[in-house]
Amino acid sequence: MVDSRESREGDSIRRRRECLSCARRFTSYERVEEVPLVILKKDGRREPFDRQKVMKGLLLACQKRPVSLARIEQLVGDLQARLMERPDREIRSRELGELIMDELKGLDQVAYVRFASVYRDFKDLPDFVKALEGLMHKEAATGRAAPVSTSIPAPPSAPPAPEPSKSAKPVPQALFPGEAEAPVLRTRKK
CATH class of the missing domain: 1.10.246 (Serum Albumin; Chain A, Domain 1)
Structure with missing residues (x-):
């Protein structure tokens, strides 16, 4: 073998060879034949x-x-x-x-x-x-991992509300968001 190069397309190898008995040169191409999957x-x-x-x-x-x-x-x-x-x-x-x-x-x-x-x-x-x-x-x-429970966990319980003090007056609740306090209803005397 005199020379070996990959083809331009990259799908085969071009080899320049020389006959040992007559010294004549020739080219051979080698391609990988794959049977596809x-x-x-x-x-x-x-x-x-x-x-x-x-x-x-x-x-x-x-x-x-x-x-x-x-x-x-x-x-x-x-x-x-x-x-x-x-x-x-x-x-x-x-x-x-x-x-x-x-x-x-x-x-x-x-x-x-x-x-x-x-x-x-x-x-x-x-x-x-x-x-x-x-x-x-x-x-x-x-033994790779512990079994996972398929049950749904209970939601966390809410913290207990603080007890109102006995000396404090009750605060009126707002009816709508953004309101400071509940509206006071007034009646007129006749």
């Missing part, structure tokens, strides 16, 4: 793996959560690398969703529940509660 949808359709589609779903699930964009990008990159290492290039959408949910479970539990609610297409509240209970039981079994 294909997602097999529930309805039987096949579509190419779209990194941006996965990224968009994760961004929606992690919206207003303390998860950095760099961490989401790393998660998508790791997921794509795991899929590329597989011998089969066709992945069921259900399997892909489960892989994403496994990653989200360790990253942020609220994002996990958000993603699961869309991915598993919860129809009503019992489906949602069942998923939350499953998450809480798994955490309790692994």
Whole structure:
């Protein structure tokens, strides 16, 4: 090999070679042939793996959560690398969703529940509660976090009002905001 350069498009490597027996020079091009990842949808359709589609779903699930964009990008990159290492290039959408949910479970539990609610297409509240209970039981079994109470806490009680002193006169209450005191009704004598 005499010279090696990347092509202008960046999709191949151009190599100048020389034959050892006749000294003739020639050019060869090397291209990486990748078989694309294909997602097999529930309805039987096949579509190419779209990194941006996965990224968009994760961004929606992690919206207003303390998860950095760099961490989401790393998660998508790791997921794509795991899929590329597989011998089969066709992945069921259900399997892909489960892989994403496994990653989200360790990253942020609220994002996990958000993603699961869309991915598993919860129809009503019992489906949602069942998923939350499953998450809480798994955490309790692994000892990672204490189970969260699903009961609604009682509102804090108001502090007791001070008792009026016996020597003070009662202060008339205002009827409307901004009024100093209640209006006095006067009657005329006839």
